[in-house]
Amino acid sequence: MIVLKKILVATDFSEPSEAALAYGREFARTFGAQLIVANVVDDVLTRVYGADGFVMMDPDLQRQVEAAARRQLDVVLDDEDRGALGAEGVILTSNVPASALVAYARERGVDVIVMGTHGRGGVAHLVMGSVAERVVRTAPCPVLTVRHPEHEFIRPDALVAVTQA
Amino acid sequence: MIVLKKLLVATDFKPASEAALTYGRMLARTFGASLHVLHVVENFFLRSTPSDPHALVAARTRTLNDLLSGVRRDTTVHVAVTVSDDVGDAIVSYARANTIDAILVGTQGRTGWRAYSRAASPSASSAPRRARCSPFTIQNTNSLAPQTRRARRP
Secondary structure, eight states: OOOOOEEEEEOOSSHHHHHHHHHHHHHHHHHTOEEEEEEEEOOTTTOEETTTTEEOOOHHHHHHHHHHHHHHHHHHSOHHHHHHSOOEEEEEEOSOHHHHHHHHHHHHTOSEEEEEOOOOOHHHHHHHOOHHHHHHHHOSSOEEEEOOSTTTTOOHHHHHHHHHO | OOOOOEEEEEOOSSHHHHHHHHHHHHHHHHHTOEEEEEEEEEOOTTSOOSSOHHHHHHHHHHHHHHHTTTGGGTSOEEEEEEEESOHHHHHHHHHHHTTOSEEEEOOOOOOHHHHHHHHTSOOGGGHHHHOSSOSEEEEOGGGGOGGGOOOOOO
């Protein structure tokens, strides 16, 4: 018997993340699970910028970055999410988003992770890798990777109706 | 509104695939979807093989049907066995041809160099990245088959 009680949606506020959130909501509704939406922000104090190794020394900057992400999360999650789905917005701070998400999923006992993917292929994929792919390979639970919703809102009936017209 | 009417489970009969099948069955029941189960046999054309390739395909089809006999009780199941050099490509082609809504793939959860060395070969794990027709895939079902996890070296 598979039980889904906690669904973690990882978001970077991009279009694929919006699609992932739509799936997360649907799964949470269907399985009566809690929805957790997480965004990973850079740890600006430990990150080294540029070839000269420039390091941020302003602790306020980290707070500003996290506050900005929190505001975006508040926009993404509506009252229905918070009420019916018990949705919770979480800000994680790390320079390695995949590790942060996997550690958080393990800590909270998440049953499934839902995340968007840009679906890069070829050289771009080899050079840049994929946060989603790293999460898939290391997560303690199943991972749903959602691509751009080109298929999502096309219902077969609508397609037939257009063809017949 | 998200529509999940056709789910595809790609299986190589390994424990991770069994876990993907368990998950697929649960999702199919929950969403009232039909379940497509695909097995890709390596293309033996012009290669020495220990047995007749046609017999191998027939045997795998029988294995798949036996495996799914219990699933058929509560879910509409479509079984397919195909021959291809590129497993990922075969899965994506099947998904496109059958307007699949979701692909479920079990993965071994490789990391580091093992993942990169494996990425060079055509594998089922590459299907999610290439499957433009499917909105999502489920991977890393290892957690559903804990007995398959290998102990880490100290």
